[in-house]
Amino acid sequence: IPAPCWIRPGLIALLWLCGFSCCSGAVGETKNVVQKDAEFDVTYNDTVTSENQTIYAFNHTVSRNKTEGVRVSVDVLSQGFESPILFVIRQKQAVLSFQVPLILRGLYQRKYPYKHVGRTLCQPPTRAASESQYFFVDVSTLSNQGTNYQLRVSRVENTVIVKVNSEMNFPCSVMSIQDIQCPVYDLDNNVAFIGMYQTMTKKGAITVQRKDFPSNSFYVVIVVKTEDEACGGPLRFYPLRPDELIDAGNRSKVLDVMVSPAINSDIYVIGMLFCLGIFLSFYLLTLLVACLENKRVSKKREVFQIPADMSPAETGKIPASPYEYGSFADNGSTLSSEAVTDSATSTDNNYGYMDRSLDSVGRSRQESLSSVEEDDYDTLDDINSDKNIVRTKKFLCVSDLARKDKRILKWSNSSQMSHFSRNIATIAVFYALPVVQLVITYQTVVNVTGNQDICYYNFLCAHPLGALSAFNNILSNLGYVMLGLLFLLIVLKRDIVHNRALVRNNLNALECGIPKHFGLFYAMGTALMMEGLLSACYHVCPNYTNFQFDTSFMYMIAGLCMLKLYQKRHPDINASAYTAYACLAVVIFFSVLGVVFGKGNTVFWIVFSVIHILATLLLSTQLYYMGRWRLDSGILRRMVYVIYTDCIRQCSGPMYIDRMVLIVMGNIVNWSAYGLIERPNDFASYLLAIAICNLLLYFAFYIIMKLRSGERIQCLALVCILFTAVVWGFALYFFFQGLSTWQKTPAESREHNRDCILLSFFDDHDIWHFLSSIAMFGSFLVLLTMDDDLDTVQRDKIYVF
Structure with a gap:
């Protein structure tokens, strides 16, 4: 309204008074307001209409050093839902309002009305030791008909709770830890707004850290959800209409709440010292064994009076005679061109004597050179010319398959590395960096949102440290790193000793034993260390996506x-190395696909099973024919020809019986098609189980064939085998305890949670980490030492199987 500035405030005041008068005359002119002085733990039965409003005044004493909650419970006794009652609670620094019946929305926006509603009031802060504070409960409605209700206000004590147990799976509920502030979020649709929360069925536990609650006090709020889908329950029914109200039924839950103090800093220190002590003891034990071995070798040299830098050829001694071996010992046909036939020169179990000129030693040395694992090609034309003849003999010796040029071997050994170890180091760096970044993001999201359903911990034994929610699960992976490093040091020591022997032209190093290739051993040690790092990353926030x-x-x-x-x-x-890592990359790719698409997807399982069977057939052919076959357009014609000549025309048995036994057993294991018959929930573990079963089968075959060949297992290797087998047994026992599982909902996973069992700090899965790292280290030592008995046996007397 255009008017001089001095009359504008008067016009505004006049308009406000007119509006207030109109509204008062239309709505509030006949309303009767009644205020009552109310008391705690008293039930008030009243009736409210649009013509009357009731105010209940409560006097509440607030103590600065005591946290006490106030619970307001309301029951509406009328049946209708058309005109709800509005409750407004006014207290210092907060106003809380809600209607009854309370309408909550569930999945697909379904509506659930609740006639019984309870809300928790916050405790306003006070600087005085004790202060009396009033709060008011206003009750009103717009219904012309009287609505009966019950009101009860009570004090809630014992709010420092971190563990909750129930005998009932359902109804699904939410436990929340909230700071002492206004308001308290205690409804299904707002309980996740602040603090930490998690869904639960039978068990729930949240570890509370002092740094998250500066006031040194907090509320524990437990809310029953309107639906059970969040806890893995069934979807009961669908509404007929979008606006239809659904009766939720009697959804109540009986709970046991417990006060459980957290561990102190001394337990953290003891746990870390225990973890370090276990694995440092392996370093001391390895040092002791190395000293004893050096002492034994020194005594042996003194007994035989052999200078340390002199080879057996220079002393007039050669390695032992060939081992007798069942079907291999037929008219000496198993010996290669370098075989020694003068068996009368053998005088004891370790050394034989013969006359050989230095020229013959040199020729044998050149013909028995080791190969290098990362080169898949031959370097000399004469090797290409007789490769088919050598590899298709009925009985092969190691010297037949160790014929590559020594210049490649010299280059590989001088670098003390190989393509296997260098490539796995590169893979580890590029794989680990985004993993670390991702798990840090996961942990940050958990800490910021307070959503405890993101990560699948064993919440009954999850000890936080700093930003980490389960430090004990991360610490227990230290064994993989420390024992992997120890294995690398052991391999390095052997590598250095072998290189020194080559420099001295030691005959044992040049002509005897299994060819010394350390590249794969370096790669194995690096992989063990990376397993520890990535397992620790996974346990920062374990879930199905990582x-x-x-x-x-x-x-x-x-x-x-x-x-x-x-x-x-x-x-x-x-x-x-490139072929091997490419195949492993395909395996990991299928692992990811299985986690994402494998559950309940028949097409995926059919495709995977077909690829698995075809890959097994190709590998079997490679093993049986020692790489002397070609995958080209004529392979089907050659297969038909072999079947006709060997199976139909003359029905001859397989030429390589031992290899055929291994291949048949391996195909039986891999073709079992368990995934098509009964699909496992955890595809990644299923794929890993296939790899481990194949490894165990091949290892058992190797040991059997080694003993059948007349070879022996030395004491150190035998001790490693027995020790590793026992440790693997205990490790698998703790692995299958199953303290959590991301195949289920977070609430169902928490049903498997259990308390710590070791030093009040480590749980069953931590013990699995301890034992499995030791077992893997022992398995690596078995592979490293199991053929030490052949170090003085010529390669043309060591059989291939």
Whole structure:
């Protein structure tokens, strides 16, 4: 309204008075307001209409050093939902309002009305030791008909709770830890607004840190959800209309709440010292064994009076005679061109005597050179010309498959590395960096949002430290790193000793034993260390989206161990590093696909099973024919020809019986098609189980064939085998305890949670970490030492199997 500025305030005041008068005359002119002095723990039965409003005044004494909640409970006794009652609670620094019946929305926006509603009031802060504060409960409605209700206000004590148990799976509920502030969020649709919260069925636990609650006090709020889908329950029914109100039924839950103090800093220190002590003891034990071994070798040299820098050829001694071996010992046909036939020169179990000129020693040395694992090609034309003849003999010796040029070997040994170890180091760096970044993001989201359903911890034994929610699960992975480093040091020591022997032209190093290739051993040690790092990353926030972090290098370890077993007797035809890692990358790729698409997807399982069977057939052919076959357009014609000539025309048995037994057993294991018959929930673990079963089968075959060949297992290797087998047994026992599972909902996973069992700091899964790291280290030592008995046996007397 255009007017001089001095009359504008008067016009505004006049308009406000007119509006107030109109509204008062239309609505509030006949309303009767009644205020009552109310008391705690008294039930008030009243009736409210649009013509009357009731105010209940409560006098509440607030203490500065005591946290006490106030609970307002309301029951509406009328049946209708058309005109709800409005309750407004006015207190110092906060106003809380809600209607009854209370309408909550569930999945698909379904509406659930509640006639019984309870709300928790916050405790306003006070600087005085004790202060009396009033709060008021206003009750009103717009209904012309009287609505009966009950009101009860009570004090809530014992709010410092971190563990909750119930005998009832359902109804699904939410436990929340909230700071002492206004308001208290205690409804299904707002309980997740502040603090920390988690869904629960039978068990719930949240560890509270002092740094998250500066006031040194907090509320524990437990809310029953309107639906059970969040806890893995069924979807009961759908509404007929979008606006239809659904009766939620009698959804109540009986709970046991417990006060459980957290561990102090002394337990953290004891846990860390215990973890370090266990694995440092392996360093001391290794040092002791090395000293005893050096002492034994020194005494042996003194007994035989052999200078340390003199080879057996220079002393007039050669390695032992060939081992007798069942079907292999037929008219000496198993010996290669370098075999020694003068058996009368053998005088004891360790050394034989013969006259050989230095020229013959030199020729044998040149013909028995070791190969290098990362090169999958031959360097001399004469090797290409007789490769088919050598590899298709009925009985092969290691010297037949260790014929590559020594210049490649010299280059590899001088670098003390190989393509296997260098490539796995590169893979580890580029794999680990985004993993670390991702898990830090996960942990940050958990800390900021307070959503305890993101990560699948064992909440009954999850000890936080700083920003980490479960420090004990991370610390227990230290064994993989420390024992992996120890294995690298052991391999390095052997590598240095072997190189020194080569420099001295030691005959044992040049002509005897399994060819010394340390590249795969370096790769295995690196993989063990990376397994510890990635397992720790996974346990920062374990869930189904990052489980492959925990298993990726387990595939690497299983594959590298199988390659190493095969390389021992087949050095020239072992897979190259690039081929091996490409195959492992395909395995990890299928692992990721299985986690994402494998559950309930029949098409995926059919495709995976077909690829698995075809890959097994190709690998079987490679193993049986020692790499002397080609995958080209004529392969079907050659297969038909072999079947006709060997099976139909003359029905002859397989030429390589031992290899055929291994291949048949391996195909039986891999073709069991368990995934098609009964699909596992955890595809990554299923794939890992396939790799481990193949590794165990090949290892058992290797040991059996080694003993059948007349070879023996030395004391150190035998102790490692027995010790490792026992530790693996205990480790698997703790692994299958199943303290959590991301195949289920977070609430169902917490049903498997259990208390700590070791030093009040470590749980069953932590013990699995301890024992499995020790068992893997022992398994690596077995692979490293199991053929030490052949170090003085010529390679043309060591059989290939």
